Amino acid sequence: MSEPVLRAPDFDKPFLVTTDASERGVGAVLMQEGPDQEFHPVVFLSKKLSEKESNWSVSEKECYAIVYTLEKLRPYVWGWHFHLQTDHAALQWLHTTTGNNKKLIRWNKLSKILI
Template sequence: MPSKSGLCVPKSKKQVQSFLGLASYYRRFVPHYSQIAAPLTDLTKKKQPNAVQWTKKCQKAFNKLKATLMSDPVLRAPDFDKPFLLTTDASERGVGAVLMQKGPDQEFHPVVFLSKKLSERESNWSVTEKERYAIVYALEKLRPYVWGRRFHLPTDHAALKWLHTIKETNKKLLRWSLALQDFDFDIRHISGASNKVADALSRESFPELTG
């Protein structure tokens, strides 16, 4: 069942892990994070069933962490005088992205969270097609933020490092590559462990959240 913010209450251990993957990335901004998240992390323990037993304590922790993700000091309003960093990711069933900026504390804060469930047809695309679509989708949604501004695009999909240079034979990829030429960004490879937020967003449906 969706909550008031649009986030669905996790029904499986895997969904709880996805939500915690997103929330824990920003734990440094959340005082007493471990205590708040404890009812949820308990659900992910090895001996717990895959179908979670959702309690009032779980709901309270879930609501608290959602509220934290959608407010200061985690989510920040954009500063158009500073550079943006965009991370994207794709899973078998969805794409996700997060637009970030460094705050006065020199930490990266999210400005916008994006998530989209793939259609049945899109789910059958190759890994490279999904990963590139995640970028195209994010830039279509984030055009007001990044249009005309140089930004950084780290990705955990190594093939995308050559996005600007490879000669496309796939018409869909060629069309997307041409669309991406409208934007000014540099792309570099990062490890999957460094891309936890976009990864979590690609695996579960979250609403668009903006600072």
């Protein structure tokens, strides 16, 4: 018999949240490091983007992936230490910018509330 695909969460260990976006959807994985020093999935998430959402910029889609994920994973990450990983380096400025993209600024404020 093989090991299960998903692992039960251990709230004594930090989580790793990885997000990504594509033209048509967003996805995420909540993981934790196991005794073998490998990261194992706890939760998988995905969502198909609507036609309107599919027309967003790459940065908006990547940011939405984070916001969507943190909302869905709130029971796992609220009040617990976790690391957030995205492959979209342009989003790093979100925590320090005042910018002019109202959607990204609103999501940035929301993500700070969720974290």
